[in-house]
Structures are given as structure tokens and as C-alpha cells.
Amino acid sequence: MPDAIVGRATAPVPGLAARAARTGSSPVRDILALTARPEVISFAGGLPAPELFDTEGLAAAFQHVLAEDPLRALQYSTSEGSPALRAAVAARTTVRGLATDADDLLVTTGSQQGLTLLATALLEPGDVVLVEDPCYLAALQIFSFAGARVVPVPTDDEGLDPVALDEITARERPKLLYVVPTFQNPTGRTLSAERRAAVAEVAARRGLWIAEDDPYGELRFEGEPVPWVASFPGAEDRTALLGSFSKVMAPGLRLGSLRAPAALRRACVIAKQAADLHTSTVDQAAAARYLAVSDLDAHLGRVRDAYRERRNALVDGLAAALPEGSRWNRPAGGMFVWATLPEGYDATALLPEVVRHDVAYVPGAPFFAGPPDPTAVRLSFVTHSPEEIREGLDRLRKALDGAGRRHG
Incomplete structure (x- = not known):
């Protein structure tokens, strides 16, 4: 009997999921x-x-948390993230013009994960997502894995066209709009306050979520900052704001944040529990220490x-x-x-x-x-x-x- 089993032809392994292909x-x-x-x-x-x-400052922060409280820094943590780090991010967000409490935030493993969590919490296969054209490449990958139908919104030298956005939203009935309104990747363009207000108005009138990705906003060389889309009337209850330490501290830390309305944020916490339980405890502790004792600005x-x-x-x-x-x-x-x-x-x-x-x-x-x-x-x-x-x-x-x- 064993010889017969060995001699039998083997079946091929099942194929990859369609999303991977x-x-x-x-x-x-x-x-x-x-x-x-x-x-x-x-x-x-x-x-x-x-x-x-700032390698010296970051090294000192890691040395401090590992010397002062190594057992906590090396242990499992909550999915929501370090209270100290969330408080520090909330304070910086508030100073930049968007009143935020620590409990409004979820710490993510880079803002890339924040967008993945949003896609998991919001999108069913076949749902329509609107994106700027051209768009950040990894966002297109995330929406593809989610099985979404991605529809481009035309842009010009000033960024996304709000008139086209309104027309496409009426036609396609999307669930989500993804934008990088400040120093966009790949174009470097910044959406004006007037266009941001128009985007918020369209989202409120037509009924869709906004994912506002802001990894570059603190890298302004000239001109005055433009308020986040999330701060404009109509967008407050429907915008998820993604932040990142990759461009302002160090990308190897893989630290980001997600600010979202309560129900969406809770859904993203559950999605994060399924993805990785929580973001690195020691990296969060070091970042919180760095923000407490160093002058990031x-x-x-x-x-x-x-x-x-x-x-x-x-x-x-x-x-x-x-x-x-x-x-x-x-x-x-x-x-x-x-x-x-x-x-x-x-x-x-x-x-x-x-x-x-x-x-x-x-x-x-x-x-x-x-x-x-x-x-x-x-x-x-x-x-x-x-x-x-x-x-x-x-x-x-x-x-x-x-x-x-x-x-x-």
C-alpha cells in the first residue's frame, strides 16, 4: 500500500488568490x-x-527606554498604540490646526499600513475608489488587493480638479476618495485651500469617505501652510487623516498614525489586531521619548x-x-x-x-x-x-x- 501511494501522480497545489495575480x-x-x-x-x-x-538623538532615545523600562519596551502592547506617542502626535496635529485628542489616533506601522487598514475596514470587492491621476503607486496596489475598482480623477498643474470630481462622483457612486493634497507623490503639487474646500463639499453632498494622506506636509520650504482637507466644513465626519514619521524622523522606524471618526477608527483597530497585533513597542517608546526631549521642529x-x-x-x-x-x-x-x-x-x-x-x-x-x-x-x-x-x-x-x- 505505501508503494502504491508513492507511485501515484500528485495533484498540483492550488493557485494564488486572484488579488495576488x-x-x-x-x-x-x-x-x-x-x-x-x-x-x-x-x-x-x-x-x-x-x-x-538625527542619529544621536534617536540613539539616546532608544538607550533611555531600554535602560529605564526595558521590560515594558520589549513587551506586547495595545493595538491602539502607546498613550505617550499618541498624545505627542495629537499635540503636534492640534498645533498644526486640527484639534486632536490622543484617543482620536491609532498608531500604525507606517502610514502605508494605515491606508491598508482603511481599505480593509471600508472596501468590499467591486467598491469604487477615486484617486488623483497620477496617483501614489502603493495606494494603487492596496486598492487592487482590496478588489476595488479604481477610477481616476483628472488633475492639472494645481492638482485634483474638483469639477471633474463632482461629475465622476455623481456617475460612479464611489465609497472612497484617496488624495495626497500637499506636495503630492508623484507630482509635488499642492491643492489650494479653495480646491480643498470644494473637495470637502463634494464629499459631504455626494456621500463618500476621504482618505487624506499627509507624509510630506511638514517639509514646506516656502509659502504658508494650507489647512488639511479634514478641517474644512463637510469633511470633519468623513475624513481619515494619515500621518507618518518616515519623512520627518526616519523611515526605518516604520511609524505612522491614523486619525479617523470613532466608528471607522474602531474598525481599523480590529483590522490591525488581525494584521500585526500592534506596532513595535520599543520603536513607539523611543519615538515618544525623542519627541519629549528633542526639538523636532x-x-x-x-x-x-x-x-x-x-x-x-x-x-x-x-x-x-x-x-x-x-x-x-x-x-x-x-x-x-x-x-x-x-x-x-x-x-x-x-x-x-x-x-x-x-x-x-x-x-x-x-x-x-x-x-x-x-x-x-x-x-x-x-x-x-x-x-x-x-x-x-x-x-x-x-x-x-x-x-x-x-x-x-
């Missing part, structure tokens, strides 16, 4: 793997400058000064680096510049030649939920020094000169 890898992560060589000057990844991390001032200089180096050098007829913006903060090459160029097709010159960018096409613009390019200016940026632009000019036109 339909959701591709992030092109940005794939490009980062291709450009990991140290000689490459990469404008591709949105990687904060590591030399600007002073640190951010130094970061903003450095990033402003790097943005200037990139934007001021693009005229010489890109083909005549290219367009680009000059963001007032954040991490990204959005450029378009002249008609007939294909940024994706050109990338291998660009990488051969030890420089890299991210083609803009994958960021579109609707028909892509093959001429679009996302350029990050924060990772390299001004001198490296100028060298990278010189390499980019030579690569594009050598490649000539690519007709897509």
Missing part, C-alpha cells in the same frame, strides 16, 4: 533594485537623506533648509539636462519634481540607456490609473547633495542626447 510589483521598488550600485546617482526613490537623520528646520537647496539645484539644472520643449514644476516642499518630455519621447523606453550612464529616474506612466503619459518623469531631489545632483543632471543630459527620440 492582478497586483503587480511596484516599479519604483524594482528600479531601486536595479540602481542599487553606489556609483548610480538616483533621482528615482523617495529616500530621505540619511546624513540628515529645529531638526525639521535643518532638513527643510537642505532640501530647499537640493530642490533648487535640481529645478535650476533641468533646462540644460532635458530636451528642449520639456516642462517641469517647482514644488514649494516635499520630495518630488514632475517633468514631461516633449511629445514623442518615451521615458520608460529611455530608462535603460539612462541607467547605463549611472543615473536614474522613475518613469511617470505607472503612476496613472487612467491612460498613462509616456513622456512623464518623477525626479526626487532629497537623497543627494547639490553637487551630486548637478553631476547626475549632467549624466542625464548625456544619456538623453545619446539615446535620441524614442517614439512610443
Whole structure:
């Protein structure tokens, strides 16, 4: 009998879930793997400058929590998150113009997880989600895994078009709108107060949730801050605000926050219990200690000064680096510049030649939920020094000169 069993043909293992088959890898992560060589000057990844991390302050915070209360710092914790960290985030949120209590917040493993929790709590397969076009790539992945139908909302140089939003909402009856209104990824655009008010009004009148993602808001180099969409009339009871420490403290901490109305927040807590129980206790404790004893605002001032200089180096050098007829913006903060090459160029097709010159960018096409613009390019200016940026632009000019036109 055992011999007969051994000789019998085996059946194939069941296939992957449909969500895994339909959701591709992030092109940005794939490009980062291709450009990991140290000689490459990469404008591709949105990687904060590591030399600007407050490593001494963070090390001291970890040393303190491990010396003073190691058993608590290394133990399981509540799903909602550290009371001290939530209180600190609430205080910073209130100072920035949105009255917030610690109990309004859920600590997440990066704001990326916050968006995943929202998708889990809100979306059934087939539900419609509206996104800016172009849109943050990982959000498209999250909505794909949730089985949502993603519908793009047109944008212009000022960001999402509220008139188009109203028309599409009336037609598609979406459940959720996802926006990055301040220094958007990938375009660097910022939505005006007038457009934010219009977005809030549409959401209230048409009946939909808003996921407002704000990882870059504290990286403003010039101009006055614009209030969160969540603060405008009509949006208060229907907006989930996602925050992150990745761009202002360090991405390796994987710390974020979710501010949401009570019923939605409770649903996200349950989703988090199913996902990872809670965010790293020791990282939360260290972050809370850091915020209590260090001057994060002073640190951010130094970061903003450095990033402003790097943005200037990139934007001021693009005229010489890109083909005549290219367009680009000059963001007032954040991490990204959005450029378009002249008609007939294909940024994706050109990338291998660009990488051969030890420089890299991210083609803009994958960021579109609707028909892509093959001429679009996302350029990050924060990772390299001004001198490296100028060298990278010189390499980019030579690569594009050598490649000539690519007709897509």
C-alpha cells in the first residue's frame, strides 16, 4: 500500500488568490533594485537623506527606554498604540490646526499600513475608489488587493480638479476618495485651500469617505501652510487623516498614525489586531521619548533648509539636462519634481540607456490609473547633495542626447 501511494501522480497545489495575480510589483521598488550600485546617482526613490537623520538623538532615545523600562519596551502592547506617542502626535496635529485628542489616533506601522487598514475596514470587492491621476503607486496596489475598482480623477498643474470630481462622483457612486493634497507623490503639487474646500463639499453632498494622506506636509520650504482637507466644513465626519514619521524622523522606524471618526477608527483597530497585533513597542517608546526631549521642529528646520537647496539645484539644472520643449514644476516642499518630455519621447523606453550612464529616474506612466503619459518623469531631489545632483543632471543630459527620440 505505501508503494502504491508513492507511485501515484500528485495533484498540483492550488493557485494564488486572484488579488495576488492582478497586483503587480511596484516599479519604483524594482528600479531601486536595479540602481542599487553606489556609483548610480538616483533621482528615482523617495529616500530621505540619511546624513540628515538625527542619529544621536534617536540613539539616546532608544538607550533611555531600554535602560529605564526595558521590560515594558520589549513587551506586547495595545493595538491602539502607546498613550505617550499618541498624545505627542495629537499635540503636534492640534498645533498644526486640527484639534486632536490622543484617543482620536491609532498608531500604525507606517502610514502605508494605515491606508491598508482603511481599505480593509471600508472596501468590499467591486467598491469604487477615486484617486488623483497620477496617483501614489502603493495606494494603487492596496486598492487592487482590496478588489476595488479604481477610477481616476483628472488633475492639472494645481492638482485634483474638483469639477471633474463632482461629475465622476455623481456617475460612479464611489465609497472612497484617496488624495495626497500637499506636495503630492508623484507630482509635488499642492491643492489650494479653495480646491480643498470644494473637495470637502463634494464629499459631504455626494456621500463618500476621504482618505487624506499627509507624509510630506511638514517639509514646506516656502509659502504658508494650507489647512488639511479634514478641517474644512463637510469633511470633519468623513475624513481619515494619515500621518507618518518616515519623512520627518526616519523611515526605518516604520511609524505612522491614523486619525479617523470613532466608528471607522474602531474598525481599523480590529483590522490591525488581525494584521500585526500592534506596532513595535520599543520603536513607539523611543519615538515618544525623542519627541519629549528633542526639538523636532529645529531638526525639521535643518532638513527643510537642505532640501530647499537640493530642490533648487535640481529645478535650476533641468533646462540644460532635458530636451528642449520639456516642462517641469517647482514644488514649494516635499520630495518630488514632475517633468514631461516633449511629445514623442518615451521615458520608460529611455530608462535603460539612462541607467547605463549611472543615473536614474522613475518613469511617470505607472503612476496613472487612467491612460498613462509616456513622456512623464518623477525626479526626487532629497537623497543627494547639490553637487551630486548637478553631476547626475549632467549624466542625464548625456544619456538623453545619446539615446535620441524614442517614439512610443
